[in-house]
Amino acid sequence: MASLLLIGTSYQTSTPFQPYKQxxxxxxxxxxxxPIPGGTFKMGSHKKVKSAKDDEQPAHEVKIDPFWMASHExxxxxxxxxxxxxxxxxxxxxxxxxxxxxxxxPSIPYLDMTFGMGKEKKPxxxxxxxxxxxxxxxxxLKTGVFYRLPTEAEWEYAARAGSEDIYFFxxxxxxxxxxxxxxxxxxxxxxxxxxxxxxxxxxxxILGNVNEWTMDHYKVDTxxxxxxxxxxxxxxxxEELYPKVIRGGSxxxxxxxxxxxxxxxxxxxxxxxxPQIPKSQWWFPEAPFLGMRVIRPQNPPSLEEIEKYYxxxxxxxx
Numbered sequence: 431m432a433s434l435l436l437i438g439t440s441y442q443t444s445t446p447f448q449p450y451k452q453x454x455x456x457x458x459x460x461x462x463x464x465p466i467p468g469g470t471f472k473m474g475s476h477k478k479v480k481s482a483k484d485d486e487q488p489a490h491e492v493k494i495d496p497f498w499m500a501s502h503e504x505x506x507x508x509x510x511x512x513x514x515x516x517x518x519x520x521x522x523x524x525x526x527x528x529x530x531x532x533x534x535x536p537s538i539p540y541l542d543m544t545f546g547m548g549k550e551k552k553p554x555x556x557x558x559x560x561x562x563x564x565x566x567x568x569x570x571l572k573t574g575v576f577y578r579l580p581t582e583a584e585w586e587y588a589a590r591a592g593s594e595d596i597y598f599f600x601x602x603x604x605x606x607x608x609x610x611x612x613x614x615x616x617x618x619x620x621x622x623x624x625x626x627x628x629x630x631x632x633x634x635x636i637l638g639n640v641n642e643w644t645m646d647h648y649k650v651d652t653x654x655x656x657x658x659x660x661x662x663x664x665x666x667x668x669e670e671l672y673p674k675v676i677r678g679g680s681x682x683x684x685x686x687x688x689x690x691x692x693x694x695x696x697x698x699x700x701x702x703x704x705p706q707i708p709k710s711q712w713w714f715p716e717a718p719f720l721g722m723r724v725i726r727p728q729n730p731p732s733l734e735e736i737e738k739y740y741x742x743x744x745x746x747x748x
Contacts, residue, residue, distance in 0.1 A: 447496065447728060449632070454572055456522040459508055461500055463726060464632040466588045468496035470660075473586055474653050474691055479596060481686040485650045485693050491660040494587045498726040499580065502623040502634050503642065504565065506544065509554035512568040514538065529571045536561055536712035545718040551622045553640045553721040559674050559696070560744045561712045562643045562722040567740040569724065576736055577724040581665040582644040582675045582693065584725060589637065589678065589690035591630040596689055597637070598629045603685035610638030612688055616681035620718075637688040640721030641676040648673040648695035671745050672698050680719035696720075701747065708746040 453460045474489040475482035511518040513536050519526055536557070543556050557565070559579070566577045580588070591598045599605050606612060609629070611621045616638070624634045636642075646652075647668035656664065666675075673695025679688035686692070700714035714720060731739070 447498075449501075450498075452569075452573060452575065454508070454511070456524060456572075457511065457518075459511070461502065461504075461508065463498040464501050465728075466494075466497050466499050466584075466631055466725075468494055468728075469587070469592075470494070471587050471590060471592075472594060473583055475689070479689075479691075481596075481689065482691070483693070486653070486691045488653055488657050490653055490656045490658075492583050492587070492656075492664060493660065493662040494584055495663055496728040497580075497584060498728070499584075499588050499631075499633060500723045500725070501628070501632050502723070503553040503640060504722050504724065505551055505623055506549035506554045507551060509557070509565060510549070512536075512565050527571070530568070533568060533571060534564065535568075536564070537710060539713050539715070541715050543713065543715075547619045547718070551624075552620050553623060553635075555620065555640055555719070555721050556714045556717045557643075557720075557722065558710075558712055558714060558744075559643050563740065565722070566724055570736070570740065575726060576730045577726050578739060579643050579645045579722065580725045581663070582646040582677060583664050585642065585644050585677045586690050588631060588633060588725075589629065591633070593630075596691075598690065603688075606637070606685055606688060610679070610688055611635065611681050612638040612679060612683050612685065613681070614685070618681065620681055636678060636723075637690070638679050638683065639681055640678075641680045641683075641694065641719055642678045643720070643722045644675045644677055646675040648675045648693065669745060671747055672696055676720060682719050698747070708748050711744050711747065 447465050449464045451460050451462055470493045472489045473492045475486040476489050569577045595601050607615055609626050628634045629636055646666045652666055676694045700717040701709045703715050704710055
């Protein structure tokens with residue numbers, strides 16, 4: 431287990447720790463960020479939870495520093511500006527800056543990456559973890575604000591919103607209809623973000639609609655190494671491409687897979703039909719259920735740490 435350098439305080443932010451709207455300069459687009467207070471919580475599942483998996487145990491104490499989290503999943507409306515430089519240029523007031531103009535962007539997908547489910551106000555889907563990180567880099571260059579993926583500990587902490595129940599709203603899965611799009615009510619497709627009730631910390635669709643990327647490398651026994659040892663801001667990192675942790679369940683998931691404690695790992699099978707050699711570092715052409723949500727640590731990292739986070743290239747994928 432590695433400590434998370436990106437949470438280390440190198441300088442203080444002057445932004446008040448309250449909800450805010452992040453404008454995208456030169457465009458009419460913006461997104462909402464909500465504050466997630468620091469605190470300690472029990473990560474994972476207790477053995478008494480019948481649907482608990484081995485990789486969710488033992489439940490253990492974790493301390494999390496404060497951060498902001500996007501109130502909604504990243505939508506195509508925003509992601510497409512990053513995806514297509516020509517589209518961004520035509521949608522922007524004035525020319526793109528040299529940093530934005532020279533940014534490495536995703537290859538234009540050879541398939542319909544919406545999988546016929548639509549784009550307007552719907553979650554962007556099927557990007558790789560690297561693609562998600564590079565979207566965060568684009569945001570940084572556009573706004574001057576450091577955004578990144580959450581760790582899986584941050585994600586679970588935010589999703590629980592102080593609750594120790596199976597879900598943030600209690601233990602009755604029948605109430606999921608009020609908060610989440612999943613197999614029982616989605617009609618087999620992604621849905622416009624923000625239609626369901628948020629969790630108590632103002633996070634919409636934190637369960638269901640699409641799974642969400644985290645920073646972590648997935649290991650079955652991650653929690654066993656923390657047993658009896660309270661940890662602060664944990665993250666598991668690896669240069670290996672697979673598997674990486676995704677959280678939250680999707681429009682295809684059943685109720686037990688929407689539990690905040692539920693962990694999933696990414697799979698090379700999601701690129702099975704990709705004909706490229708090496709395979710794309712940007713897209714999973716068989717993962718229509720996978721999206722992203724960004725966070726901003728209250729205390730940002732140093733410029734060197736920021737560049738390391740954004741500038742680390744993934745291994746080639748054959």
